[in-house]
Amino acid sequence: MVGAGIVGASIGYHAARLGATVTIVDRTLPGAGATGESFAWIGATERAPGPGAALHAAATREYRRLAAELPAVHVRWAGSLQFGGRTPLGDLEPGRHRVDAGQIAALEPNLRTPPAAAVHVPGDGAVDPVATTDAMVAAARERGARLVPGTAVTGLRVVRGRVAGVETTSGFLEGGAVVLANGADVAVLCPSLGVARSPAILVRLAGPPDLVRTIVAIPDLDVRATGDGGLVAAVEYTGETSAAELARPRNAPAPDHRAVPRRDDVRVLGARVGMRPMPADGNPVIGPLPAVHGGYVAATHSGVTLAPAAGRLVAEELVHGVEAPELVSCRPR
Numbered sequence: 001m002v003g004a005g006i007v008g009a010s011i012g013y014h015a016a017r018l019g020a021t022v023t024i025v026d027r028t029l030p031g032a033g034a035t036g037e038s039f040a041w042i043g044a045t046e047r048a049p050g051p052g053a054a055l056h057a058a059a060t061r062e063y064r065r066l067a068a069e070l071p072a073v074h075v076r077w078a079g080s081l082q083f084g085g086r087t088p089l090g091d092l093e094p095g096r097h098r099v100d101a102g103q104i105a106a107l108e109p110n111l112r113t114p115p116a117a118a119v120h121v122p123g124d125g126a127v128d129p130v131a132t133t134d135a136m137v138a139a140a141r142e143r144g145a146r147l148v149p150g151t152a153v154t155g156l157r158v159v160r161g162r163v164a165g166v167e168t169t170s171g172f173l174e175g176g177a178v179v180l181a182n183g184a185d186v187a188v189l190c191p192s193l194g195v196a197r198s199p200a201i202l203v204r205l206a207g208p209p210d211l212v213r214t215i216v217a218i219p220d221l222d223v224r225a226t227g228d229g230g231l232v233a234a235v236e237y238t239g240e241t242s243a244a245e246l247a248r249p250r251n252a253p254a255p256d257h258r259a260v261p262r263r264d265d266v267r268v269l270g271a272r273v274g275m276r277p278m279p280a281d282g283n284p285v286i287g288p289l290p291a292v293h294g295g296y297v298a299a300t301h302s303g304v305t306l307a308p309a310a311g312r313l314v315a316e317e318l319v320h321g322v323e324a325p326e327l328v329s330c331r332p333r
């Protein structure tokens with residue numbers, strides 16, 4: 001396994017659970033990539049039909065299954081409230097409900113300028129993405145997996161068209177199958193997959209408990225409570241401020257007050273840029289590498305939402321050799 005973000009950790013855990021011999025190699029530490037800067041909203045509904053739809057449909061069910069297996073995985077099923085043009089108010093899919101001003105006030109009593117109508121998705125949740133990753137790595141290790149941190153994979157070693165292992169900064173590591181789960185950096189090892197680096201900003205704030213109760217989403221901004229007295233907000237990165245400048249609280253983007261109440265006791269602690277893996281057509285790229293027997297890739301946006309489902313299905317494909325119908329339309333080709 002190349003990469004110990006939430007996707008690699010999940011594949012590693014599920015493969016170890018099936019009895020596979022697993023080695024997880026990471027350039028730094030588990031959760032240090034996009035996962036560590038993730039807003040970590042688990043979306044219960046996916047509006048756009050497409051290659052990832054079956055994975056999305058399984059996402060919340062798979063989180064409930066994972067949380068039942070691993071007590072260290074805690075999902076905060078607080079639901080989401082979307083308004084201001086973030087999502088259409090009509091023709092709602094199952095699981096999405098239009099709510100009026102009274103219902104909005106009950107769900108989010110502290111909004112400064114509450115809308116007249118919003119979409120409420122009660123099945124949405126959120127996790128601490130690093131704690132979830134750590135829990136899966138720990139569970140993989142309990143089942144015999146080996147974690148090799150601080151080691152970068154520099155390439156695959158391929159012998160007669162078949163993967164023999166990986167070249168790393170600490171030498172060769174043998175493996176009968178290699179999964180590239182190294183997030184946005186999959187493009188470094190395999191540029192032909194067309195996975196781009198897509199920056200986004202995570203702002204950390206401190207505020208009174210219960211100020212924000214659901215996941216509040218308006219165009220270009222998501223905000224939620226973290227459950228430990230903090231708040232996080234995800235903002236699109238436009239590139240005009242460098243990542244180093246953003247780290248200073250005074251340079252962090254001030255969250256839009258339609259979503260975060262303007263209160264003296266809300267303080268911006270800092271902001272960081274995370275590099276999301278973004279497949280060219282927006283669809284997950286999950287499956288065997290073309291032309292390299294034993295090579296496999298798992299790169300997707302919404303990786304926190306999809307990790308439990310993708311991890312279980314990829315592990316079953318690798319260990320049992322049977323194609324998962326949910327993944328058939330996600331292949332690299």
Ligand SMILES: Cc1cc2nc3c(=O)[nH]c(=O)nc-3n(C[C@H](O)[C@H](O)[C@H](O)COP(=O)(O)OP(=O)(O)OC[C@H]3O[C@@H](n4cnc5c(N)ncnc54)[C@H](O)[C@@H]3O)c2cc1C
Binds near residue numbers: 028031041201277298
């Ligand atoms: C601000 C922000 C908000 C987001 N919000 C959401 C959200 O609400 N919901 C959601 O589902 N998703 C969200 N995402 C996206 C989500 O975080 C990512 O899709 C997910 O974390 C990707 O996980 P990953 O394991 O594929 O990659 P990463 O977490 O990037 O992990 C890749 C790992 O590979 C390692 N690595 C890289 N190259 C090498 C190498 N050569 N050798 C060894 N190791 C290597 C890195 O050190 C890293 O640990 C958000 C992302 C950001 C930045």
